[in-house]
Amino acid sequence: MPSNHKTDLVYCLRILEAIGKIDVYATGFDDPFVFFEANDQKDFNASLLQLLHIGEQVNRMSEQTKTVYTQIPWQSIKTFRNIVAHDYVGVDKLIVFQTITDRLPELKQAIEHIIRTELDQNNFDNTEYDISKASDYYRHIDFNQIR
Numbered sequence: 001m002p003s004n005h006k007t008d009l010v011y012c013l014r015i016l017e018a019i020g021k022i023d024v025y026a027t028g029f030d031d032p033f034v035f036f037e038a039n040d041q042k043d044f045n046a047s048l049l050q051l052l053h054i055g056e057q058v059n060r061m062s063e064q065t066k067t068v069y070t071q072i073p074w075q076s077i078k079t080f081r082n083i084v085a086h087d088y089v090g091v092d093k094l095i096v097f098q099t100i101t102d103r104l105p106e107l108k109q110a111i112e113h114i115i116r117t118e119l120d121q122n123n124f125d126n127t128e129y130d131i132s133k134a135s136d137y138y139r140h141i142d143f144n145q146i147r
Helices: 005-026 032-060 063-068 074-086 093-120 126-133
Strands: none
Touching: 005 032, 005 063, 005 093, 005 126, 032 074, 032 093, 093 126
């Protein structure tokens, strides 16, 4: 079922929430092997789950959004999601760590830009956005970075 462009706000917010959670799990680690072993691999595994979630949300995003915002590697994110989902134990620790430290900050900025732009153009529902700001579900999003 094709996604409606207006529903992409929810998917964008879910992506930002997942990135925020990963940030909590990965903060303080500068070595991928230490990160992998930390807390009996809980932080690593929790991060993998959130990376999978990001891929799921990207998969639900409308083609209209993907076409307008071509700077985001939509297909690569989806492909990475499939690798995490289907080869969970074989996922390369270094690639996961590099994704978390290098790629997610870029994705976060790009998603914030999408939300800001689409709200300004009235393509996303400002009321829905305001309601989301008050939601406990989105506690890992810094809404001040968006608007």
